[in-house]
Amino acid sequence: MSTVSDAAGSAAPAAKRRPVLSDRTKAERKLGWYLAGPAFIIMLAVTLYPILYAIWLSFFNYRLTDPAARKFVFLQNYVYALSDPLFWQTVETTFFIVVVTLIFELVIGMGIALVMHRIVLPRRTLRTIVLIPYSIITVVSAFAWLYAATPNLGFIDPWLHTLTFGLTDPTYNWFGGRWSSLFVICASEIWKTTPFMSLLLLAGLAQVDSSMEEAAKVDGATWWQRFYKVILPNMKGALMVAVLFRTLDAVRIYDNPQVMTGGANDTTTLSMLVGSTTVDRVEIGMGSALAVILFIIVLIIAAIFVRLFKVDLTSTGRS
Amino acid sequence: MIWTLVPLLWIFATSLKSPSVFSAPATSTEFGLFWPKHIYWGNYSVIFTGGAKDLFLPALWHSIIVCVLATVISVVLATFCAYAIARLNFPGKKVILTTALALSFFPAIAMVTPLFNLWRQVHLYDTIPGLVIPYITLTLPLSIWILAAFFQQIPWEMEQAAQVDGASSWQAFRKVVAPLAAPGVFTTAIIAFFTAWNDFVFSSNLTSSNSQTVPAALAYFTGASQFQQPTGAICAAAVVVTIPVVILVLVFQRRIVAGLTSGAVKG
Numbered sequence: 001m002s003t004v005s006d007a008a009g010s011a012a013p014a015a016k017r018r019p020v021l022s023d024r025t026k027a028e029r030k031l032g033w034y035l036a037g038p039a040f041i042i043m044l045a046v047t048l049y050p051i052l053y054a055i056w057l058s059f060f061n062y063r064l065t066d067p068a069a070r071k072f073v074f075l076q077n078y079v080y081a082l083s084d085p086l087f088w089q090t091v092e093t094t095f096f097i098v099v100v101t102l103i104f105e106l107v108i109g110m111g112i113a114l115v116m117h118r119i120v121l122p123r124r125t126l127r128t129i130v131l132i133p134y135s136i137i138t139v140v141s142a143f144a145w146l147y148a149a150t151p152n153l154g155f156i157d158p159w160l161h162t163l164t165f166g167l168t169d170p171t172y173n174w175f176g177g178r179w180s181s182l183f184v185i186c187a188s189e190i191w192k193t194t195p196f197m198s199l200l201l202l203a204g205l206a207q208v209d210s211s212m213e214e215a216a217k218v219d220g221a222t223w224w225q226r227f228y229k230v231i232l233p234n235m236k237g238a239l240m241v242a243v244l245f246r247t248l249d250a251v252r253i254y255d256n257p258q259v260m261t262g263g264a265n266d267t268t269t270l271s272m273l274v275g276s277t278t279v280d281r282v283e284i285g286m287g288s289a290l291a292v293i294l295f296i297i298v299l300i301i302a303a304i305f306v307r308l309f310k311v312d313l314t315s316t317g318r319s
Numbered sequence: 320m321i322w323t324l325v326p327l328l329w330i331f332a333t334s335l336k337s338p339s340v341f342s343a344p345a346t347s348t349e350f351g352l353f354w355p356k357h358i359y360w361g362n363y364s365v366i367f368t369g370g371a372k373d374l375f376l377p378a379l380w381h382s383i384i385v386c387v388l389a390t391v392i393s394v395v396l397a398t399f400c401a402y403a404i405a406r407l408n409f410p411g412k413k414v415i416l417t418t419a420l421a422l423s424f425f426p427a428i429a430m431v432t433p434l435f436n437l438w439r440q441v442h443l444y445d446t447i448p449g450l451v452i453p454y455i456t457l458t459l460p461l462s463i464w465i466l467a468a469f470f471q472q473i474p475w476e477m478e479q480a481a482q483v484d485g486a487s488s489w490q491a492f493r494k495v496v497a498p499l500a501a502p503g504v505f506t507t508a509i510i511a512f513f514t515a516w517n518d519f520v521f522s523s524n525l526t527s528s529n530s531q532t533v534p535a536a537l538a539y540f541t542g543a544s545q546f547q548q549p550t551g552a553i554c555a556a557a558v559v560v561t562i563p564v565v566i567l568v569l570v571f572q573r574r575i576v577a578g579l580t581s582g583a584v585k586g
Contacts, residue, residue: 025408032409035334039400046456047422050433057433066488092340129570135568136516138535140557147554199576225400252426255519259538271428275524302424 058288077289109197142259145188204238378536391456401466419460458511469503
């Protein structure tokens, strides 16, 4: 059982064992649901209903501009979506962003976390500076990077030109091609979310028993061996949570590419495809099918991670 | 540090540049291009009193109203819920926590389709409540997890001790528990507010003009006239919406870190 119930379990341990519930236990259960119920019901009403409704709508050929032609087509929307090259392109784009940002965020985030963990004195300042990008609205950060990389306007091209002693083109158009656009999108995404990663990893580092590290040091382990054999396995829980949260966030990426490219040069992500199909082209049935596919992808990723790391998410997370 | 601050300084620098800087192609390849030669405050007057006033100010209002409403409602509900989870023994507790976690993994864009359709039918599309309700679901799971983690750390024996000493349940709650719980509730409120303030998916897809919030308004801002590049004005607006959030972060950074990590790592 989770620590949640352990904490509360002490309230009525005797009553729990008895088959017949005492009045006190009954009253407690009632109060529990009175207090927790409203939040639970609202969560379900606003999300579960739309989910079921989306699944239902995804079986229809339904355009908002032509409601009379609404027709039950069962899995046809899914067949269309999965056989459409455009769909697979958005999948490719999305997973490219996920993999690239995750790798860089893990390495940089771990570096920052290690530095913050080791250095005691300017910790507060460091933490504040690290936290600032996290608090910036994604749309604002997207604009900052968009303008920074715009030729004749931003500073990235001239700076690169100066730093490489004139090797790069001072008016290189980053948003002219698919991969360079994705590069800027990834860079801004990494800038924006690495702080979150390093905070989670820092919390994980704090859980590692320092005496074990000392013992390994005495036994003559190198820094890398200590890191790999002692620190990493002991912060597995935090590592898993950080990777899982970031992966699922990145799969749902929407604001950043929407602002920067609007989907030009084949940089549309899955979320953007759902949004444009539904709102711009008002194809509700198709949009719902795409939304359900995205939801299933998220579920599969979550299931794989939980299975892979063997971490019970409802427990303390410290496996 | 440089990595963190350069893009921020850049957006501030850009907001101080006059439109003529953008129309003339850059001649200098020096670092001097970064900072404006002449500081120009015109972009700020454009968004507050000039042509973009009708777009930016209402959006700012909508953002504030919607986010405050959603934060207050979700934190109040989450406080009750988390209190029950941390303190009382009742069946279904684990179900609530698991549901909250599953919902926080749910792609928001997948909810837009049915909500878009539903909101049009019940006339909530492009209204303030039509945005508050999705924001509550956005912030509620997060708030429940963070608060449940906070409440578990409160030593509840103190409350019982106060009752033994003759205090009523209400007195014990008010004098002992409330002061201990208040910082946690406050932290959760700030984090929930950030989440709502940051949202773009719901705001850009469930509104058109009557309830559009700042992120969506910024993204669709195309300038006072079609001959004007609104780059400077967008940056000015970006700076205006960023400053209060950054101040909040600077003031409460210790608590925000504690809230984020306790909610997430325990989750």
